Amino acid sequence: MMELFFAAASPFVRKVMVVLHETDQTGDVTLVQSVQTPLTPNPANLNPLAKIPCLTRPDGPALYDSRVICRYLDHRAGAGLYPERRLWETLTLEATADGIMDAAVLMVYEGRIRPEGKQFPDFVEAQWGKVAAALDALEDRWISHLSGPLDMGNIAVACALAYLDFRHPGRDWRMGRSALAAWEATFAARPSMIASRPS
Numbered sequence: 713m714m715e716l717f718f719a720a721a722s723p724f725v726r727k728v729m730v731v732l733h734e735t736d737q738t739g740d741v742t743l744v745q746s747v748q749t750p751l752t753p754n755p756a757n758l759n760p761l762a763k764i765p766c767l768t769r770p771d772g773p774a775l776y777d778s779r780v781i782c783r784y785l786d787h788r789a790g791a792g793l794y795p796e797r798r799l800w801e802t803l804t805l806e807a808t809a810d811g812i813m814d815a816a817v818l819m820v821y822e823g824r825i826r827p828e829g830k831q832f833p834d835f836v837e838a839q840w841g842k843v844a845a846a847l848d849a850l851e852d853r854w855i856s857h858l859s860g861p862l863d864m865g866n867i868a869v870a871c872a873l874a875y876l877d878f879r880h881p882g883r884d885w886r887m888g889r890s891a892l893a894a895w896e897a898t899f900a901a902r903p904s905m906i907a908s909r910p911s
Contacts, residue, residue: 717746717757718768720910723813723875724778725765730867731782733904735789741767749825766863779806782864793864801857805865808854809872812846815839816872820879840883843876851889858895870899878910 716732718725732738746754746764747894754760758774767775767784775781786793794802819839822831848867850858873896876885886893899905 713770714741715744715768717744717754717759717764717768718742718847719745719747719764721878722873723817724810726769726871726874726908726910727778727868728765728781729908730871730904731785731791731793731864732850733907734793734862734867735785735791737785737789739863747787750821755785755887764830778809782806786864793867795861795863798857798860798863802863802865805854805857805871806868808846809865812843812872813875815842816875816879840880843883843885847892849886851892855891858892858899866899870879870896870902870905873904874909 716725718727718728722724732741738866746766750762757764757766758768759766759776761776763777765776765778765781767781769775775784783794785791819836822836822839826832854869858869860866864908873885873892876883886896
């Protein structure tokens with residue numbers, strides 16, 4: 713049995729959870745709650761970088777980060793979430809989504825971890841600028857790919873957009889991005905997205 717060190721609120725964990733649902737592997741993984749921050753790592757987590765998700769396996773070393781885990785789970789299931797015909801596009805979309813998540817998580821940490829007098833609003837706005845630029849690229853260049861067959865690119869983007877709603881609802885990422893908003897509304901109704909939604 714594999715073990716997944718996770719926290720339900722993490723968008724990177726959610727990517728893995730969606731893949732587990734989409735590939736019918738949820739029964740092969742035991743979930744190990746691992747709530748942590750950069751200041752409070754979990755010593756039980758076998759990722760030496762002290763980040764989640766981390767997947768332990770009985771037949772090999774622990775796997776991290778989310779891109780490696782998702783690629784492994786896809787290979788294990790033969791699900792085709794990294795299709796050879798459009799591999800570079802899929803990987804680029806996944807990297808774009810992960811960049812959105814990275815910036816959005818840093819915004820949360822700036823308010824949650826730094827003492828109030830040491831918080832840096834310009835840093836937060838710079839992170840949102842990265843998010844906004846990536847969202848514009850998705851709206852302008854990637855809707856046709858997102859609307860195509862299921863792959864890791866559209867899973868990752870859906871998880872990134874859901875995280876913006878979860879942690880940054882006041883930013884209204886949908887404004888001026890009607891095609892992306894319409895796509896997200898459809899994708900969010902997938903059973904895997906509903907089952908992995910943080911409470």
